[in-house]
Amino acid sequence: LNLERRLRRALRDNEFLLHYQPQVDIATGKIVGMEALVRWLDPEVGLVPPSAFIPVAEESGLIGPLSEWVLREACRQNKAWQDAGLPPARVSVNLSARQFQQRDIAKLVMSILEETGLAPQYLELELTESMIMRNAEEAVVMLNELHALGISIAIDDFGTGYSSLGYLKRFPVDRLKIDRSFVSDIGASDDDETITSAIIALAHSLELQVIAEGVETSSQLDFLRERSCHEMQGFFFAKPMPHDAIPGLLQQGM
Numbered sequence: 001l002n003l004e005r006r007l008r009r010a011l012r013d014n015e016f017l018l019h020y021q022p023q024v025d026i027a028t029g030k031i032v033g034m035e036a037l038v039r040w041l042d043p044e045v046g047l048v049p050p051s052a053f054i055p056v057a058e059e060s061g062l063i064g065p066l067s068e069w070v071l072r073e074a075c076r077q078n079k080a081w082q083d084a085g086l087p088p089a090r091v092s093v094n095l096s097a098r099q100f101q102q103r104d105i106a107k108l109v110m111s112i113l114e115e116t117g118l119a120p121q122y123l124e125l126e127l128t129e130s131m132i133m134r135n136a137e138e139a140v141v142m143l144n145e146l147h148a149l150g151i152s153i154a155i156d157d158f159g160t161g162y163s164s165l166g167y168l169k170r171f172p173v174d175r176l177k178i179d180r181s182f183v184s185d186i187g188a189s190d191d192d193e194t195i196t197s198a199i200i201a202l203a204h205s206l207e208l209q210v211i212a213e214g215v216e217t218s219s220q221l222d223f224l225r226e227r228s229c230h231e232m233q234g235f236f237f238a239k240p241m242p243h244d245a246i247p248g249l250l251q252q253g254m
């Protein structure tokens, strides 16, 4: 069976699941969010990472229904945790390029928020610079529609693409996610330290939130804290984990 047909079957048979990686406020140490990361539990192969199937899903058009499932499941789960009395934390969902090209994405997000009852301030969408810059004029319109729903927007892998800083100001963007390639070289590369510092300073001067991804060591964390980076995500705090590990973490408050 080729991958496309196996993916189609996996969608039908409910073989996808979400892992979550906590995002922590550096000043308070509290979990303030989590990134939803899709996995495929293939009965023959086991857990398959998204890099192995997202590209095929995009080419085949299956990314539409898959992304819709991810969005709905992330919102549903987050609302269920809040209803269970856990401290609220936002959930971030990665948008695929294909999905962002669909003019009616804001309508879909709105209907999923209504259906699940999740308050919009607890949903964040992650987009990459290249997705936005591919058609910046169109992206401004779509991001404004999404932002008007009350959700937040993060730019993923920030620093690796070609952002026009001018557009960055015009876009209703809430958060920059410093790409993990820069963060991982803190302590090893002067250039990457300079870039990380510059992104944090840029975020402060544009009054954006900034989160570092891929934080693996306490010295990376110290570097980020000294520069007033707001949040961090990475193996130093926690790896992506199954949904049933999250309530305990939220409860502990960390």
Ligand code: G
Residues within 6 Å of the ligand: 036, 037, 038, 049, 050, 051, 054, 067, 070, 094, 095, 096, 097, 240
């Ligand atoms: O979890 P992992 O490191 O394997 O994720 C690899 C990549 O897959 C990341 O770049 C992430 O953005 C992407 N990814 C994870 N979940 C989703 C999803 O639900 N939708 C899309 N479009 N990409 C995802």
Ligand code: G
Residues within 6 Å of the ligand: 021, 037, 094, 156, 157, 180, 213, 214, 215, 216, 233, 234, 235, 236, 240
């Ligand atoms: O492209 P995106 O930023 O969405 O990728 C998220 C992916 O990054 C997750 O799949 C996760 O497995 C991976 N990741 C998260 N934290 C770390 C980390 O500290 N180190 C490494 N090497 N990978 C990480």
Ligand code: NA
Residues within 6 Å of the ligand: 035, 094, 126, 156
């Ligand atoms: Na991401």
Ligand code: MN
Residues within 6 Å of the ligand: 156, 157, 177, 179, 180, 213
């Ligand atoms: Mn990223």
